[in-house]
Every structure is written in structure tokens, then in C-alpha cells.
Amino acid sequence: MKTKIGILGLGGVGGYFGGLLAKAYFDSDAIEIVFIARGDTKKAIAENGLKIILDDSEMIVFPKLLSDDPEKIGKLDYLICATKTYDIETSLESIKNSITSKTTLLPLYNGVDATERLLKLFPENNVLQGCVYIVSMITSPGVIRKIGPYEKLYFGSKNISDTTAKELQTIFEKAKIESYLVPNIEETVWEKFIFISALASVTSYLNENIGGILNNPDNKVLCISLINEITAVAFAKGLVLPNTIVPQTIIKLEKSPQGSTSSMHRDFLAGNKTEVYSLTEFVVKEGLKYAVPTPMYQIVLDELLKYN
16 A cells, blocks of 8 residues: 655645656656645646746646545545634644544744644644744645745654654655754744744735845844744743744844745735734733733734735
8 A cells, every 4th residue: 555645735845845746656656646636826837837936947747646635535644734824723634534643734834833733623633743943835726936046844743652653754765855863843933933933924015035135124123032032931830941942033134135035925915814813813812811012913914914
């Protein structure tokens, strides 16, 4: 029997890493990659394949199966979930018949509450935690643009067997995905969340890219204030993070392409639904829960909610 891996969400993250998996295992007798898509994305990939544009090259890949029909998809061994956070419940509901109690789920969302939300839907399943560092986005249906060389995928769990996680790590490694199976995954996910939440919030609030944030003293002060507030929330939750997490996060921003921005900012510019509830409001609510003041997050949230 083949190991069947579904990719749910073919945006910048799911499209890129799913594309690498599809390319590596297209002719495999042991592993089958399934792209779960509908609408314009499904139509574009069916006709032209999934195109991934890199800085100096591009590739076109096809999955073994492209479908949104659970009967055609069949039972999945692994499901990599990479939709927007506001689509978690509805997207999984649509393919729940392909998810058995033996399906292992790997969420690669921007927020930090995905594992908890998935376990509410599938309490008997193995649900990993995961996050990625990558600058990539959809440029049109079925076309992904990745900027820069940086790409890292971290995942793990304190609650499932090493065998399951190591099997998935081997699958990633053979697809030449730079992935890391880490024991302290919750802290790793929060380190990413501190980065992406502050970046998404400040770029959307100021309508500026990373260069516009870092090269303007007032904008940079706001960004650092947000990083300090969300870090204080993380420490109040009892997470064991480096004492240097704030300067480390600033360095990550400085090393990011100056012309790039957050996916939430791009969604605001396009007039699309955004992840403001998962990336900005969540921090304010956690601050209230743990009695940590988040005044700058509150100001940013109040403004962004006017447009969401």
C-alpha cells in the first residue's frame, strides 16, 4: 500500500512544499501526493501544472492526483494543512471523509492555535505542530513565487510516537525539503509567531513593506513595541524562549527581503479576507487572559478591524 499524503491549501506555503513533494514522488511506488484544490486553482493546475517561480529558475510539477472529492482522494495517511487560518474548520469539513483516526495531520498555518483547533475536530488523531520560514506567495491561480533562498520547515510533537514523526521527516528529506524535527516545537512555533504576528500587524497597519518599516525610525519603534508586547505574552504563558528573542526577531526582519511584506498586508491590499483575528486579535486576547498589557496591539487591532 502506498503512503498517501494530501496537501490542503496550495498557497505560498502549501504550494511550494507540496510542489517539492509532488516533484520528488511523482513516479514513486511507495508515496502518492494528492493536491486538494477546487475552483480556479484546480482548473489551472489540471491544465498547466503547478508552476513555482524561483529567483533564477522555475519548475512545473503535477501531483499524482488533483481533486476535492473525498471519494476520489481516498483515505489519507498524512495531511499537510496550509490554508488560511480562517478556513481551518470549513476546509477540513469538506474532506473529513478522507481523514481516518490513523491520519496524521501537520498544520502549517500562521497562527499558534491550529493544533488545538484540529484536535477539537479530530480528537483521536495524531496532530503535529509545525511552522515554516519562507517568503512565497500566489501570483495567480496555480502559480507560486518564492523570493530569496531562505526556506525552513520545523515540526514535531510531544504527544505522538517518534516513529510517525521520523517517517515524515524521511519523506521530507528525500524531497530535498530543509526540515527539522524538533523536540521543543511549541517554543519554535511561538518564535515564528512572534515574528509573523508583529510583521503582519505592523505592515498592515502602516501599509508599508519591510523596508518601509525598518528605514523609518517611528515605524521601527512601533514594530519593536509590538515584538516586546507579544514576547511578554509568550513569557507569561510559561514558554521557554531565549532571553534574546526580541533582538533575534529584529535580526530576522533585517535579513528578510526589504521589498517584501506580510501575506496579511497583501490580503488587505487586495481587499480579501484577512487573518487579523489569528495574528493580531489573538495576541490581545491572550494578553487579557494572562494580565499582560498590549496597548500597541490594541491600537493596531482597532484600526485593522475597520477594514476586515
